[in-house]
Amino acid sequence: MKTFLRTGALGLLLAGAAISFARAEPTAPGAETLFRATTLNLAAQGETKAAPDMAAIGLGVTAEGPTAAQALSDNAARMSRVLAALKAAGIADKDIRTSGLNLNAQYAYAQGQAPRLTGYQATNQVSVTVRNLARLGAAVDATVGAGADQVNGVTFGLADPTAAENTAREAAVRALQAKAELYARATGYRIARLVSLSEGGSSDGPRPPVPMMAMARAQKVETPVAPGELDIRIEIAGVYELTR
Incomplete structure (x- = not known):
């Protein structure tokens, strides 16, 4: 035909x-x-x-040291405390994933002079899935208290859409x-x-992550989180x- x-x-x-x-x-x-x-x-x-029933959040730790080994060692110690805080907040091992690990040399620059090595900086980021939104604010506060100095944002979603x-x-x-x-x-x-x-x-829907800043460790008020609603199209x- x-x-x-x-x-x-x-x-x-x-x-x-x-x-x-x-x-x-x-x-x-x-x-x-x-x-x-x-x-x-x-x-x-x-x-x-x-209404969303889960959230993904990025957390990170930064440490500096005179040597690469020292920077990595300090970073590892702080990240171990952050992971322990997450687990104490009820986050399962399967919901914690390393998303970035970096080690960079740090230099001082002066006009007319060659760069001078001043030390090393190590960063470690994890992506965390929170399946109980009622625990989200407390989990963030706990990790910051344990040494996290990066809170990259929150993205809400549905476990079963x-x-x-x-x-x-x-x-x-x-x-x-x-x-x-x-x-x-x-x-x-x-x-x-x-x-x-x-x-x-x-x-x-075009819903960008909710920005969050690292809170002071002495903060006593739980970080408020408003999940709102998702637009499913x-x-x-x-x-x-x-x-x-």
Whole structure:
């Protein structure tokens, strides 16, 4: 079967939609009639909101020393205390992952002179998943008290986004169907059937990490954390066959 597609714009009313006409020649011997189908290609988005139930946070420790060995040793001692504080706050081993380990030489610069080595700096970062948001503020405070001097930010999420995504999918299908019916009426057609449906992906919305600064160790008030809500979005595309 040979298929020829012809597409064209129908003015401002049909902006964002595509209507195409497909002509197919029957393969049966002696057939002479031509079949003409009009299709409508559309995209839509469904969205829902959900309260997050988990968070990811980045923590780090920096130490300096006159030698590389001394800087690494001091850093390791401080990070060991930070990890112990995390575990005491109820964070499981599987939810703590080293994300960065660096050792850099430090130099002093003076005009007209060669750089002078002054020591070494060691940094160690971990990515922590907190599955009980009620413990998030206390966990951050505990790690800072144990020696963490970097708190890179908090990103909220869902441990199982399936239910929220399915709600967004249903909303996307309803939006797609409504849009198809509108375009069909506007062009003098009616919907014959849904030919194809595809999903473009999902996202929890453009939500940047919440910045956090390292708190003083003497701080007694627990760091407040407001998780808010996540925007769960699903994008779909569909092809409808139209008829008069």
